[in-house]
Amino acid sequence: MSTLKTRELKTARGIWIAIDLAIWGLGSGGRGLAADLPPEPLAVAEITQPDGTGVSSGIAGVFTNLGIHLCYESLLSDCLFQSNGLVFGPGDAGRTYHIGPGDDPAFGTFVDLFTNGRDDLLLFGTSFPNGFRDGIPVHESDLFVQLPAGSNGIDLQGFAIGSFDLRLNQLTITSPGRNPNGDGVWTDYSWNATLYIYPVPEPSVTALAAAGLAVLVFRRLATKL
Numbered sequence: 001m002s003t004l005k006t007r008e009l010k011t012a013r014g015i016w017i018a019i020d021l022a023i024w025g026l027g028s029g030g031r032g033l034a035a036d037l038p039p040e041p042l043a044v045a046e047i048t049q050p051d052g053t054g055v056s057s058g059i060a061g062v063f064t065n066l067g068i069h070l071c072y073e074s075l076l077s078d079c080l081f082q083s084n085g086l087v088f089g090p091g092d093a094g095r096t097y098h099i100g101p102g103d104d105p106a107f108g109t110f111v112d113l114f115t116n117g118r119d120d121l122l123l124f125g126t127s128f129p130n131g132f133r134d135g136i137p138v139h140e141s142d143l144f145v146q147l148p149a150g151s152n153g154i155d156l157q158g159f160a161i162g163s164f165d166l167r168l169n170q171l172t173i174t175s176p177g178r179n180p181n182g183d184g185v186w187t188d189y190s191w192n193a194t195l196y197i198y199p200v201p202e203p204s205v206t207a208l209a210a211a212g213l214a215v216l217v218f219r220r221l222a223t224k225l
Contacts, residue, residue: 039198039199039201041146041165041196041197041198042147042148042156042159042161042197042198042199043114043144043146043147043148043151043156043196043197044144044145044146044194044195044196044197045143045144045145045194045195045197046143046145046192046194046195047068047070047124047143047192047193047194047195048192049136053192054170054190054191054192055124055126055136055190055191055192056188056189056190056191057126057134057188057189058177058178058180058186058187058188058189059128059132059134059186059187059189060181060185060186061128061130061132061185061186061187062175062176062184062185062186062187063128063129063130063173063175063187063189064089064173064175065087065088065089065129065173066087066088066126066127066128066171066173066189066191067081067082067086067087067088067125067126067127067128068081068086068088068124068125068126068166068168068191068193069081069082069124069125069126069127070110070122070123070124070125070195071122071123071124071125071135072106072109072110072113072120072122072123073121073123074123075123075125075127075133075134075135076133078106078109078110079106079125080099080104080106080107080109080110080164081097081099081104081166082104082106082125082127083104083105083106088168088171088191089171089173090171090172090173092168092171093168093169093170093171094167094168094169095167095168096165096166096167096168097165097166097167097168098163098164098165099163099164099165099166100162100163100164101162101163107164110164111161113140113155114140114155114156114161114197115155115156115157115158115159115161116155116157117152117154117155117157118140118154118155119139119140119141119154119155120139120140120155121137121138121139122137122138122139122140122143123135123136123137123138124136124138126189126191128187140154140155141153141154156197159199160199160200161197161198161199161200162198162199162200162201163197163198164195164196164197164198165195165196165198166193166194166195166196167193167194167195167196168191168193169191169192169193169194170190170191170192171189171190171191172188172189172190172191173187173188173189174187174188174189175187175188
């Protein structure tokens with residue numbers, strides 16, 4: 001085989017390696033190499049009562065699970081983590097639930113709320129299989145425990161939101177609990193959670209480097225041919 005043919009084969013092989021790296025890097029959502037660390041959250045919100053304790057109350061009925069939502073103005077609509085049918089039991093404590101664009105109809109509503117520069121009133125909602133709903137009002141200025149440098153101190157105006165993670169820190173459901181009616185048909189509950197808000201992901205260093213390498217190799221091959 002001629003030296004030119006051998007060189008062309010090596011160059012072509014390099015092209016395919018570069019393309020594979022680019023696809024791998026882009027397809028991994030910016031995690032192509034171990035050195036590409038997961039994104040840091042833009043903001044962190046603790047979902048608790050105003051005094052810092054967990055959301056807790058009781059309800060007539062016997063239940064083993066409940067729904068947890070973050071709502072805007074009303075417990076009946078525009079609630080994040082509601083329409084996808086998520087229900088939680090005590091065994092779910094410690095788990096994290098992810099929502100990105102297209103995962104929840106309320107996603108866009110909350111992106112707008114968290115970036116409009118106003119101190120909006122939100123509701124920590126709890127729902128039960130019998131249709132009962134309860135909620136604790138909270139303003140955005142009291143919601144966030146971490147905001148990015150350069151923020152307005154209220155919300156994420158000027159920042160691009162890419163996804164939400166809800167971590168259920170603690171959940172207790174007890175029946176009949178306090179049993180205030182004396183008939184055994186009662187459930188006490190308590191929960192708290194942390195909401196992580198992440199930025200729109202950017203292409204990883206791996207993907208950008210691999211894509212650039214592919215372009216350079218293509219140009220080199222064109223010059224050789």
